[in-house]
Amino acid sequence: MCAKRTLYVSVMTAATLLAGLGPIGTAVAADRSVGPAAEAEETVQSTSGYHVNSYDVRLDYNPAKETLLGEATLDLVVKEWRDALDLRLQLPARSVQIDGKAATFSADKGTLHVKPVARLSPGRHVKVHVAYAGSPRRTLDDPGEDNLAWAATKDGGHYLALETAGVLFPANSDDADRSAVHLQARVPDGWTAISNGRAGTPVKDGDHKVYRWANREPMRAGYVHFGVGNKWTESDTKLPDGTPVHFVYGSGAEGRGRKLAEALGEAASWEASIFGKYRHDSLTVSFLDFEDPNVPNVTGWNTISMGMEYPGDAETQPVTQDILVHELAHTWLEAVQAKDDYVEETIPTYLQWAWKEKFRKADLVTMYRDKVKKIQWQHTNVYTTGDVAMYALRRLVGDNAFDRALKDWLPNHADRPTAWDAFRTSLEKHSGKDLKPFFAGWFPPEGTKPAYPGDDLVWPAWAKD
Numbered sequence: 073m074c075a076k077r078t079l080y081v082s083v084m085t086a087a088t089l090l091a092g093l094g095p096i097g098t099a100v101a102a103d104r105s106v107g108p109a110a111e112a113e114e115t116v117q118s119t120s121g122y123h124v125n126s127y128d129v130r131l132d133y134n135p136a137k138e139t140l141l142g143e144a145t146l147d148l149v150v151k152e153w154r155d156a157l158d159l160r161l162q163l164p165a166r167s168v169q170i171d172g173k174a175a176t177f178s179a180d181k182g183t184l185h186v187k188p189v190a191r192l193s194p195g196r197h198v199k200v201h202v203a204y205a206g207s208p209r210r211t212l213d214d215p216g217e218d219n220l221a222w223a224a225t226k227d228g229g230h231y232l233a234l235e236t237a238g239v240l241f242p243a244n245s246d247d248a249d250r251s252a253v254h255l256q257a258r259v260p261d262g263w264t265a266i267s268n269g270r271a272g273t274p275v276k277d278g279d280h281k282v283y284r285w286a287n288r289e290p291m292r293a294g295y296v297h298f299g300v301g302n303k304w305t306e307s308d309t310k311l312p313d314g315t316p317v318h319f320v321y322g323s324g325a326e327g328r329g330r331k332l333a334e335a336l337g338e339a340a341s342w343e344a345s346i347f348g349k350y351r352h353d354s355l356t357v358s359f360l361d362f363e364d365p366n367v368p369n370v371t372g373w374n375t376i377s378m379g380m381e382y383p384g385d386a387e388t389q390p391v392t393q394d395i396l397v398h399e400l401a402h403t404w405l406e407a408v409q410a411k412d413d414y415v416e417e418t419i420p421t422y423l424q425w426a427w428k429e430k431f432r433k434a435d436l437v438t439m440y441r442d443k444v445k446k447i448q449w450q451h452t453n454v455y456t457t458g459d460v461a462m463y464a465l466r467r468l469v470g471d472n473a474f475d476r477a478l479k480d481w482l483p484n485h486a487d488r489p490t491a492w493d494a495f496r497t498s499l500e501k502h503s504g505k506d507l508k509p510f511f512a513g514w515f516p517p518e519g520t521k522p523a524y525p526g527d528d529l530v531w532p533a534w535a536k537d
């Protein structure tokens with residue numbers, strides 16, 4: 073492992089990811105663990121030795137065979153002397169060129185090892201062109217198993233939102249690298265394709281149609297979603313600030329999807345009042361009925377994938393508007409480079425309650441009492457305790473200090489590696505209170521066994537019946 077590496081990313085299979093996520097997930101919620109060096113080093117360095125400025129990707133999708141024929145051009149700049157470049161690619165490569173010249177390459181499972189004719193020097197700009205073909209259902213890391221992240225919809229479509237880097241196109245092996253992404257997909261007439269970013273008008277190409285999307289603002293390759301269906305309907309609207317929104321509804325999901333989508337404008341204005349203006353130049357939201365109810369809701373930068381149900385305690389539950397509020401918050405908060413799951417999920421989970429309080433007249437004291445009585449403390453995670461912990465925290469420090477810490481969060485931490493302890497220090501500054509005992513009880517270090525935070529923390533005076 074490279075000595076400069078500060079964030080250790082554990083690559084999990086889609087099956088593990090899907091099993092490990094709660095009802096609500098993000099593209100990176102479950103695939104990251106923090107290594108021992110992370111606390112000491114605040115700057116994330118390139119782990120691949122290069123930075124990709126832009127991806128230019130052309131996909132040709134064959135629905136009958138579920139196969140992709142792909143060509144990708146990576147415009148990259150070399151950061152360290154390199155004898156070779158490692159890319160993540162989960163489909164078999166057919167040819168590789170560097171600056172127009174054929175390069176030798178080999179694949180070790182999902183890693184494509186590309187060898188240039190001569191050693192590459194730091195600062196050198198190169199264009200790497202890769203042609204590849206295969207099925208997103210069969211990845212090179214796990215060729216014997218179905219890729220569960222390639223999720224089937226009940227209406228015959230497919231959607232890929234988790235662990236996408238390397239499945240759709242060759243990507244930087246450094247997950248944290250951010251790049252512009254331009255993608256186009258050619259599908260047969262009658263099929264709809266969706267992905268992240270500003271969409272161009274689809275262009276007819278014989279008995280096919282070509283869709284195009286532009287993401288000029290640099291994003292992680294792993295945030296790119298891709299979906300295809302032949303029974304989907306689309307509609308366009310705008311957020312209150314004018315940002316274009318593209319909705320996609322699966323067959324049979326349109327009525328429920330439109331009901332969920334009614335909350336979007338109100339939620340976007342409210343979240344902008346907390347986090348600042350919306351950060352992207354587009355938003356895409358899909359509402360699809362997945363065959364497997366365990367497929368989580370996933371936000372990737374400027375794109376949200378909503379399933380219509382999620383696994384509950386005993387049976388599946390319908391997805392509700394507050395979950396869209398949660399996912400929408402990720403479109404702001406993914407700008408923070410999370411060092412732990414608390415950073416990823418605590419604020420979005422709390423906002424589900426805060427939104428219900430503000431817009432649906434929910435009584436959070438009653439909700440708090442009811443929920444903490446039911447929690448099985450040995451099996452908690454950020455999804456089960458994020459809302460109650462944050463509400464108890466708000467009551468402890470007062471609304472004023474709490475709101476100021478929430479508003480400070482993004483300006484202070486966007487584009488920086490951040491641990492959840494930073495929220496404690498911000499709240500301590502605004503409230504003048506020592507919050508170490510509260511955080512130790514309610515937000516125990518990841519990897520330690522969840523435990524009951526204690527009566528003093530769970531049942532303060534305001535919570536007692």
Ligand SMILES: [Zn+2]
Pocket residue numbers: 096097098101398399402416417420
């Ligand atoms: Zn989430």
